Amino acid sequence: MDAAIEVADLRKTYRGRRTGEVRAVDGVSFRVERGEFFGILGPNGAGKTTTLEIVEGLRRPDSGEVRLLGRSPWPHSPDLTRRLGVQLQASAFFEFLTAREQIETFAELYGATKARAAEMLETVGLAEHAAVRCEKLSGGQQQRLSIACALVGDPELVFLDEPTAALDPQARRNLWDLMRAINAEGRTVVLTTHYMEEAEALCDRVAIMDAGRVKAVDSPAGFIRKLDAPTRVTIASGQLTDERIAELASGETVTGGDGTVVFETRDPRKLLTALASDGALEGLAVRTANLEDVFLHVTGREWRG
Amino acid sequence: MTATAEREAVRAPRGRAFLSLFKALGRGWIRDRSQIFFTILLPLMFMVLLASVFGSGDTAASRIVAVGDVAVLDGADADEFAVSSAPDLDAALAMLREGDADAAVVQDGAVVRIYPSATNATGGAIAEGRLSALVDDVNVEVLSAAAPGETVLATDVEEADGGALQPIQYLAPGILAWGVAISGVFGAAGTIVDWKRDKLLRRLRLTPASVKTFLGAKVSVNLVVAIGQTAVFLAVAAVAFGLRLSAWTWFAAPLVLLGTFAFLAIGVVIGGIAQTSPAAAGLSNLVTMPMAFVSGAFYPLALSPQWVQWLSYASPMRYLNEALQSVVVYGEPPSAVLPQIGFLAAFAALVGLISWKTFKFDEL
Structure with a gap:
């Protein structure tokens, strides 16, 4: 069976009058297996959206090769697009239509039934708002409607371009549940995001992009394991003597100040047990390495998501 | 399965896609109050205004x-x-x-x-x-x-034409031509700028429906609107302002459709240049205002300065106005307006070609 997506050495350069030459995509290759939840993570301007648009078939690369479900996205073919579901960054809606009319129009384009359209509205939790005009929906509701439109054709492969950007934390968590459910139904999901915790929470594998290149591809856990970074354990200062702190650190780094003591340890279990028996758990915070540390490590730059 | 049957199988969903897009876009049009204002109310307001300006004075003491x-x-x-x-x-x-x-x-x-x-x-x-x-x-x-x-x-x-040439007879075709022009130019330019913003066309390119089907549905909505606009306008002009309609009035329909093609093409060029809605509206004004002034729609060309008369040849509104006047007011048969039809068609084809060549699909 073909991979869901195969991308080889994509390149795309924009020539702007003011900006000069910008290499938006500079030799990108990756492969997404069927059923995978694949993330493309990078700061704004890393080339995520351009890469996605090339893969979807909206833009033609200057060079490179794309295979979607074993076929080229060019030229436009109804047989291929029928199997894709797409959610774009902008909420692309027909003006002045209600949520129901909107999704029913998309359903007709994909040859799906009205029942399916209603079911999708239900799935994304918009059944109560079916009669509301799209422009009157909140940002989160619009994103969910947009995802419902992407799903209405029962696609094998779903593209989601920064679906949670500009949403409040609660709306973002709700969308995460929805995206997990989509993937759990056996659909391949490709997600771009500039939220570290989002990629970490959802993706089977993540491609880290920066300046038009894929810097590394791995699972979030794999990235962190390879990073081999110490766990940072913070407690409020004044609970332990300096001698005891030095003893507990046993040669590893300790920093302090601002009313806290911070241990960096590779054996957090032992340290935490000792702190507990000392009764020195006030202000305790444990922070393991996350994708932010990975990004710093992979790109050599601080995350500025 | 024969080749024809296969083609039928592909064509059937395309027809359905066209219908659903036409329905969606048509609904959107009807619900957009500003569209109703620009296409129906504004030309009627102009008719009231101009009819009272030109229509008074000559009979008063x-x-x-x-x-x-x-x-x-x-x-x-x-x-x-x-x-x-x-x-x-x-x-x-x-x-x-x-x-x-x-x-x-x-x-x-x-x-x-x-x-x-x-x-x-x-x-x-x-x-x-x-x-x-x-x-x-x-x-x-x-x-x-x-x-x-x-x-x-x-x-x-005795009045010439048995008194038929009241100001309304002269003004109605001109205002109608102008109404068709602004709804075509503003409509197309505004739509394209909207698409640049909300990426609707980009989204639709990723559905099984083709871009051609979508654009076809969009143009069809505009053509139906133009016919509806013409019918409402002529009906109001006849009932409320005493416009006398000739037996050839029905031929206004194909004329208006042809004109709409020309004006939509102009709007597409403008929409390609403009990046925001205000820019699109401003540029549309910049094009339609001079086009209207030199077309003879509001003021007889014969009474205008020579340079206006020369410029009028470049205005598609001139040909639409003349043709509408001939068939609707003077009752001349369509064969009498063949030159105007030819100019309009040539203009539509030329601007259509320019819009096609200069249009950047990547921006949508």
């Missing part, structure tokens, strides 16, 4: 200020003259400057001195003509009395 005793006005017909008096010439001239009268009259023995208004030149000229005729009438009476039995010539004025 001339306002005459008599300075002192003006004996000749004693025989004046109240339908033609509304006479007031002023104590001296200076007061009368002041009234003329303020536009309170069309002419001042002083009678000095056998000489009737007329001061036509410069403020309202047309009213002044009409008053002057009527006063001269009044003096002639009085002279004829005096001479007839002096030489009875002598034959005297008299004039009798």
Whole structure:
């Protein structure tokens, strides 16, 4: 069976009058297996959206090769697009239509039934708002409607371009549940995001992009394991003597100040047990390495998501 | 499965896609109040405005200020003259400057001195003509009395076209052409700028429906709108303003459709250049206003300066206006407007080609 997506050495350069030459995509290759939840993570301007648009078939690369479900996205073919579901960054809606009319129009384009359209509205939790005009929906509701439109054709492969950007934390968590459910139904999901915790929470594998290149591809856990970074354990200062702190650190780094003591340890279990028996758990915070540390490590730059 | 059957299988969903897109876009149009305003209400407002500007004055009585005793006005017909008096010439001239009268009259023995208004030149000229005729009438009476039995010539004025060419007959086709032009140009330019913003076309390119089907549905909505606009406009003009429709009026439909193609093409070029809605509206104005002014839609070309007449050949509105006037008002058969149809078609094809060549699909 073909991979869901195969991308080889994509390149795309924009020539702007003011900006000069910008290499938006500079030799990108990756492969997404069927059923995978694949993330493309990078700061704004890393080339995520351009890469996605090339893969979807909206833009033609200057060079490179794309295979979607074993076929080229060019030229436009109804047989291929029928199997894709797409959610774009902008909420692309027909003006002045209600949520129901909107999704029913998309359903007709994909040859799906009205029942399916209603079911999708239900799935994304918009059944109560079916009669509301799209422009009157909140940002989160619009994103969910947009995802419902992407799903209405029962696609094998779903593209989601920064679906949670500009949403409040609660709306973002709700969308995460929805995206997990989509993937759990056996659909391949490709997600771009500039939220570290989002990629970490959802993706089977993540491609880290920066300046038009894929810097590394791995699972979030794999990235962190390879990073081999110490766990940072913070407690409020004044609970332990300096001698005891030095003893507990046993040669590893300790920093302090601002009313806290911070241990960096590779054996957090032992340290935490000792702190507990000392009764020195006030202000305790444990922070393991996350994708932010990975990004710093992979790109050599601080995350500025 | 035969090749035809296979093609049928592909075509069937395309027809359905066209219908659902047409429905979605049509609904959106009907619910957009600004569209209704621009296509239906604005042209009607212009008709009311222009009809009252051009339609008044010529039948109303001339306002005459008599300075002192003006004996000749004693025989004046109240339908033609509304006479007031002023104590001296200076007061009368002041009234003329303020536009309170069309002419001042002083009678000095056998000489009737007329001061036509410069403020309202047309009213002044009409008053002057009527006063001269009044003096002639009085002279004829005096001479007839002096030489009875002598034959005297008299004039009798009949309106040309049996009175058909009321201002509305002239104005309606022009305003209709203008209405069709603004809804086409503004509509297309605004739509394309909207698509740049909300990426609807980009999203639709990733559905099984083709871009051609979508654009076809969009243009079809505009064409249906243009026909509806024409029907409403002509109906209101006929019922409320006394526009007399010829038997060939139905031929306005194909003319308006052809014109809509030309104006949509202009709008697409503008939409390609503009990046925001205000920019699109501004540029659309910049193009449609001069186009309307030099088209003869609001003011007869024959009375316009030579350079306007030359420029008018470049305005597609001129041809639409002329053709509509010929078939709707004068009742000429479609064969009489073949040259206009040819120019409009050529214009639509040329601008359509330009829009196709300059359009950047990547921006949508």
